Structures are given as structure tokens and as C-alpha cells.
Amino acid sequence: MALNGSGVTTEQLMKIAMEMAGQTKFPADSRIHVPGKNIRKILFGIDMGVAELLVGRQLGYDCVMAHHPDPSVLTFPDVLDLHVDIAVQNGIPEKEVREVIERIKHNQRLARHSANYDHAPSFARLLNMPYLSIHNPLDEIGRKRMQDAIHAHCGPDATVDDVVAALNTIEEIRNAPTNVEIRLGKGSNKAGKTVVAHGAGTNGGAALASVYFRNGVDTVVYIHIGPAEIPKLQAEFPTGKNLVVSGHIASDLAGINPFIKRLEEMGIEVTRVSGL
Ligand SMILES: [Fe+2]
Ligand SMILES: [Fe+2]
Structure with missing residues (x-):
């Protein structure tokens, strides 16, 4: 136009x-x-x-x-x-x-x-x-950029650290005052099946991440999550599953x-x- x-x-x-x-x-x-x-x-x-x-x-x-x-x-x-x-x-x-x-x-x-x-x-x-x-339309544009970056940079043997690095290839996220953080799991874990669950109003908290984890997804990416949600996930998934947060405003900007x-x-x- x-x-x-x-x-x-x-x-x-x-x-x-x-x-x-x-x-x-x-x-x-x-x-x-x-x-x-x-x-x-x-x-x-x-x-x-x-x-x-x-x-x-x-x-x-x-x-x-x-x-x-x-x-x-x-x-x-x-x-x-x-x-x-x-x-x-x-x-x-x-x-x-x-x-x-x-x-x-x-x-x-x-x-x-x-x-x-x-x-x-x-x-x-x-x-x-x-x-x-x-x-929502702007969050959907951001979700696609984030999922595409992970797809482009993370092979079958990728670790959670590789997912973090993939998200940091997006300059808005890399240059932000906030960092990409691992809120559940650890960087050396295998990332496995990784889903960016963003672009749908707000994050789905522990309950939605849990549904993903129970159905074959190993790593969930949110842009943010409330502090009360993390202990719930740690209790349900003490090992093997991963939650990465990319940063709220940085990801909105993307x-x-x-x-x-x-x-x-x-x-x-x-x-x-x-x-x-
Ligand atoms: Fe947003
Ligand atoms: Fe936002």
C-alpha cells in the first residue's frame, strides 16, 4: 500500500x-x-x-x-x-x-x-x-520470527543453550536490557521438541507449559511468566523439561x-x- x-x-x-x-x-x-x-x-x-x-x-x-x-x-x-x-x-x-x-x-x-x-x-x-x-497481529509476527530463528539454528542435537543463542540472533532480543533466561531446566539439557507459545493474548502459565511437556514437547519458550508459576513447574518436572523466557518488551519489539x-x-x- x-x-x-x-x-x-x-x-x-x-x-x-x-x-x-x-x-x-x-x-x-x-x-x-x-x-x-x-x-x-x-x-x-x-x-x-x-x-x-x-x-x-x-x-x-x-x-x-x-x-x-x-x-x-x-x-x-x-x-x-x-x-x-x-x-x-x-x-x-x-x-x-x-x-x-x-x-x-x-x-x-x-x-x-x-x-x-x-x-x-x-x-x-x-x-x-x-x-x-x-x-495480537504484532505478537504473531514476533512469534513467527522467534520460531523461525529456532528452526534455523537448532538441529536435532541442539541444547537449551542453543535455543537461547537462536533467540539472541534476533537483534531486538539480543540488544535488550533484559536477557533470555532459562526458568526451568538447564542450558546443557537437550532442547528436543521446542515450541514458542506466544502470540495468543498472554502466556499460559504453568498449566499450559505442563500440557506441552506431558505431550512430547521438551522446551517451551514464553516471552514472560509470573514468578508463582515457576515452582509449580519445578515440582512437576524436576528434570528433563525446559522453559525459556525471551523477555517481554524485547519480544514485543521483535x-x-x-x-x-x-x-x-x-x-x-x-x-x-x-x-x-
Ligand atoms: Fe505483545
Ligand atoms: Fe506485551
């Missing part, structure tokens, strides 16, 4: 991200809160709320774009279904993964039910500032950068803030 003199619309921004991710279904965790057109200058960050909308206005931007979804996105839990797709593609029985994901979705629904469903978007409307968040590059090639000015 070439940029004509009048810039892009918020709908086109979403569509470009979906096309790059190979998606046709509008992502349940993404939202155009305030539509806009003639957009040529975007303030883009991972977390963008009321303060950032005001910064965008003060500094003369046409649009404020976030990666993380606003709490008002009540359909967010539905994006977790993508974990089922990723697991099934990796040979996990659908019934087993579905059960775990339904539980996580239920908890997410409870959390969303109590959230303020119209905070930042109400200010964006008041400011008349085009405002959107693009979450999916976001190709999108920013595309926008810049179209002549759109993108200012990076909040982790970009």
Missing part, C-alpha cells in the same frame, strides 16, 4: 498489521477506540493511556497507537483461543489444551468484568485524537519493528516511545 498525499486511516493501520501477520479475522484483543484518517505522524508505544494521548496532542501527532490492549477491551479473553491453535499445530490433543485455556479465559473474564470499560478511550474521544491498539518499518516505507512518520 503506497501512501497517498492524505495519509492512512486507523482501519488501514490495523489491516496492514493483520496482513503482515497472515490474519483475516479481526483480533479480539485489538481495538480502534477512536477512528481517524489522513494520518501521517504517529506516536507509538507499548503502553499508551490518557497521559500519552495528551502528549500526542501537545506534540502535534495525528494518532496515538498502543500495543497493549486497554482494559476496556472486554473481548480480550477470546484471543487466548489462539493458544489452542498453536498447541494443536504442535501435536497437542485439542481436548487437553482447550481445558486449560478455558480456565485461563474464565479468570481473564472475571478480571475484565471489574475493569473500567471506558477510561482512556473516553479521553481520546474528548481530545478527538485517533487512538488504537494493535496487539514483532513491532517489522510493522514500523513497513509504515516508514510508506512515508508515515513514527515516533517510538514506551519500550519501542
Whole structure:
């Protein structure tokens, strides 16, 4: 898509991200809160709320774009279904993964039910500032980059250290202030079957990793995991299985950068803030 003199619309921004991710279904965790057109200058960050909308206005931007979804996105839990797709593609029985994901979705629904469903978007409307968040398509771009890097660099005898090295071939991850960490298992372990379980809303915690481990996957890669989840995995899998975390913001950036590059090639000015 070439940029004509009048810039892009918020709908086109979403569509470009979906096309790059190979998606046709509008992502349940993404939202155009305030539509806009003639957009040529975007303030883009991972977390963008009321303060950032005001910064965008003060500094003369046409649009404020976030990666993380606003709490008002009540359909967010539905994006977790993508974990089922990723697991099934990796040979996990659908019934087993579905059960775990339904539980996580239920908890997410409870959390969303109590959230303020119209905070930042109400200010964006008041400011008349085009405002959107693009979450899953960009995470899917990142997931593919990470899985491809592992595929390209890890043969059948690869160790977990080799998986870490493969992830570090992605410059966003290598250059980040965070490191790729092994949260379960050890570097000298054989990596075996390795799955990047990312790009489905949020990580699946110990419960999802456990489903993978019980079904022939030896190494799971998440971008992050809560501290309470690690002892559960250590208790269930004291040896042989591995969990690698690539770093939250660094891995988000790995999916976001190709999108920013595309926008810049179209002549759109993108200012990076909040982790970009
Ligand atoms: Fe993300
Ligand atoms: Fe994120």
C-alpha cells in the first residue's frame, strides 16, 4: 500500500498489521477506540493511556497507537483461543489444551468484568485524537520470527543453550536490557521438541507449559511468566523439561519493528516511545 498525499486511516493501520501477520479475522484483543484518517505522524508505544494521548496532542501527532490492549477491551479473553491453535499445530490433543485455556479465559473474564470499560478511550474521544491498539497481529509476527530463528539454528542435537543463542540472533532480543533466561531446566539439557507459545493474548502459565511437556514437547519458550508459576513447574518436572523466557518488551519489539518499518516505507512518520 503506497501512501497517498492524505495519509492512512486507523482501519488501514490495523489491516496492514493483520496482513503482515497472515490474519483475516479481526483480533479480539485489538481495538480502534477512536477512528481517524489522513494520518501521517504517529506516536507509538507499548503502553499508551490518557497521559500519552495528551502528549500526542501537545506534540502535534495525528494518532496515538498502543500495543497493549486497554482494559476496556472486554473481548480480550477470546484471543487466548489462539493458544489452542498453536498447541494443536504442535501435536497437542485439542481436548487437553482447550481445558486449560478455558480456565485461563474464565479468570481473564472475571478480571475484565471489574475493569473500567471506558477510561482512556473516553479521553481520546474528548481530545478527538485517533487512538488504537494493535496487539495480537504484532505478537504473531514476533512469534513467527522467534520460531523461525529456532528452526534455523537448532538441529536435532541442539541444547537449551542453543535455543537461547537462536533467540539472541534476533537483534531486538539480543540488544535488550533484559536477557533470555532459562526458568526451568538447564542450558546443557537437550532442547528436543521446542515450541514458542506466544502470540495468543498472554502466556499460559504453568498449566499450559505442563500440557506441552506431558505431550512430547521438551522446551517451551514464553516471552514472560509470573514468578508463582515457576515452582509449580519445578515440582512437576524436576528434570528433563525446559522453559525459556525471551523477555517481554524485547519480544514485543521483535514483532513491532517489522510493522514500523513497513509504515516508514510508506512515508508515515513514527515516533517510538514506551519500550519501542
Ligand atoms: Fe505483545
Ligand atoms: Fe506485551
